[in-house]
Amino acid sequence: MIDLHYWPTPNGFKITIMLEECGLPYKIVPVNIGTGEQFKPEFLKISPNNRMPAIVDHEPPGGGAPVSVFESGAVLQYLAEKAGKFLPKDLRGKYEVLQWVNWQMGGLGPMAGQANHFNMYAPQFNPPEALKYGQDRYSNEVNRLFGVLNKRLADRTYVAGDYSIADMMIWPWVVGFKNFGQKLEDFPNLKKWFEETVGRRPAVLKGKAVGLDLRPKPGINTDEQRKVLFGQTAAVVR
Numbered sequence: 213m214i215d216l217h218y219w220p221t222p223n224g225f226k227i228t229i230m231l232e233e234c235g236l237p238y239k240i241v242p243v244n245i246g247t248g249e250q251f252k253p254e255f256l257k258i259s260p261n262n263r264m265p266a267i268v269d270h271e272p273p274g275g276g277a278p279v280s281v282f283e284s285g286a287v288l289q290y291l292a293e294k295a296g297k298f299l300p301k302d303l304r305g306k307y308e309v310l311q312w313v314n315w316q317m318g319g320l321g322p323m324a325g326q327a328n329h330f331n332m333y334a335p336q337f338n339p340p341e342a343l344k345y346g347q348d349r350y351s352n353e354v355n356r357l358f359g360v361l362n363k364r365l366a367d368r369t370y371v372a373g374d375y376s377i378a379d380m381m382i383w384p385w386v387v388g389f390k391n392f393g394q395k396l397e398d399f400p401n402l403k404k405w406f407e408e409t410v411g412r413r414p415a416v417l418k419g420k421a422v423g424l425d426l427r428p429k430p431g432i433n434t435d436e437q438r439k440v441l442f443g444q445t446a447a448v449v450r
């Protein structure tokens with residue numbers, strides 16, 4: 213059995229989608245990031261960066277002690293190796309996928325996360341142009357990254373070879389496109405991949421619905437949530 217330390221967010225959905233695609237049994241261990249459960253000492257032992265998702269696999273390949281993994285890219289790579297699916301074993305195929313996995317982890321995820329923050333959650337600045345600078349900077353970068361993806365999908369069905377962990381990781385970071393200041397009509401190949409090719413897969417729909425009941429109201433809505441999520445420094449976290 214795999215314990216999935218989880219909250220229903222784009223980085224969480226990557227893992228539930230993969231687990232559903234592979235048919236691997238898992239148990240959700242909720243980490244309510246709005247109330248600060250990511251700072252619990254038991255969780256920090258698994259995920260020292262106080263971020264979910266993370267997994268603990270009690271039946272790792274080859275046996276032995278449970279294996280714990282944090283960082284969603286590493287988790288999906290682990291699960292792909294465990295299941296023998298969605299990550300080619302040959303060198304060329306494997307690195308074709310992994311370069312897009314890293315593109316998502318280092319580019320689309322962080323930039324869309326910041327676009328979301330400035331567009332949806334940042335307080336009013338004085339002067340107001342200061343807020344617009346942050347909004348434009350990150351929304352423009354997501355726009356560029358969506359353009360890269362749109363071009364990539366012009367002559368292929370999936371991002372890298374067959375359907376893979378790259379598709380599963382990128383898809384949840386397109387879901388919130390409006391909050392990142394984007395219109396999918398500007399990216400027709402991406403739109404088709406998002407809405408039809410990947411978006412109609414039963415495991416994707418199932419994975420994206422996992423744990424929605426844990427969080428009746430999406431987003432960050434209370435002062436407590438804002439304080440926990442936006443006030444972090446080394447001193448506060450310790």
Ligand SMILES: N[C@@H](CCC(=O)N[C@@H](CS)C(=O)NCC(=O)O)C(=O)O
Nearest residue numbers: 221223245250262263264265283284
């Ligand atoms: N690079 C990390 C990012 C994970 C991440 O940012 N998780 C957010 C939710 S989507 C979180 O746990 N936030 C808690 C916090 O900010 O304290 C990954 O891909 O696993």
